[in-house]
Amino acid sequence: MGNTAGLQKEIGAISTFADLAPIRKMIRSCIQCGTCTASCPNEFAMDFTPRRLWRMVLMDQTEDIFESKTFVLCSSCYFCTLRCPRGLPLTEAMSALKQIATRKKLPKFKESVNFYSCFIESVRRHGRVNEAEFMTRYFARLKNPLIPLRFAPLGVRLMMKGKISMLPPIKQARPLESIFRSVEALEERK
Ligand code: SF4
Ligand code: SF4
Numbered sequence: 001m002g003n004t005a006g007l008q009k010e011i012g013a014i015s016t017f018a019d020l021a022p023i024r025k026m027i028r029s030c031i032q033c034g035t036c037t038a039s040c041p042n043e044f045a046m047d048f049t050p051r052r053l054w055r056m057v058l059m060d061q062t063e064d065i066f067e068s069k070t071f072v073l074c075s076s077c078y079f080c081t082l083r084c085p086r087g088l089p090l091t092e093a094m095s096a097l098k099q100i101a102t103r104k105k106l107p108k109f110k111e112s113v114n115f116y117s118c119f120i121e122s123v124r125r126h127g128r129v130n131e132a133e134f135m136t137r138y139f140a141r142l143k144n145p146l147i148p149l150r151f152a153p154l155g156v157r158l159m160m161k162g163k164i165s166m167l168p169p170i171k172q173a174r175p176l177e178s179i180f181r182s183v184e185a186l187e188e189r190k
Contacts, residue, residue, distance in 0.1 A: 020065075023057055026093045029086045030054045036080035036090055046070040050080055050090065057093075071097035072112045114141045127175035131164040 030051075037049040048056065048070045056065050065071075074094035081091045098116075101109045118138040122129045135155070139148045158164045 020057055020060060020062060023093050023096045024060070026096070027054045027057060027088050027090070030058065030088060031086060033085060035083050035085060039079040039083045040074075041077060041079065042073045042075055046073050050074075050094075054090075054093075065097065066101065066106065066108075072101070072109060074098075111142065114138055124176060124180050125174060126170075126172070130168075132166045132168065 032051060032055060034049075034051045036054070037043055037051040040046075040050050043049055046053075047068045048064075050070065053065065053068070053070045071094045074091070076091050076095065078091050081089060084090055098112075102113050102116075105113075115138055118134050118141065119129055121137070122134040125133075135148075135151075155164070159166065
């Protein structure tokens, strides 16, 4: 009960400070056709479908949006963006919701924020993700020894199939560093 009250308080703070107007502008001509939902490969795991999420944005239901995990589960595949009959920038809108959740540092999204940042830091260092390093840093940041145990069976299965390697990364100059710097410079100018 105490946790629920805490969460409500944080979400209340978000509704005061999170301005959804720019996101509303991106999707304001949505006709609720549901093509985005039908195209989304992650919809099965979302609590609200993408179509419903856009309806919630249009209705300014900030609390429900940030209580949901729909936008966190968007893997930026761009299927919905490519298929939306109105040509709306849906992947960008999902990303904008992720950015608000990250900036507000909501504990509910801490695991996801850590996951994203460890992933992208690994890509920045090596030019591609190094699975062993990425997962080690991610679990270390969570400071909960039970979480790695939850993923152990999946990790073993992936290793047996040769999908991930536990070898240390090969040392090389950061091949994507100039791209990362250019993006940072662009973001600073916004
Ligand atoms: S596909 Fe586009 S128009 Fe259709 S529901 Fe989704 S966002 Fe709205
Ligand atoms: S970009 Fe995100 S919301 Fe759109 S189809 Fe892909 S996973 Fe789903």
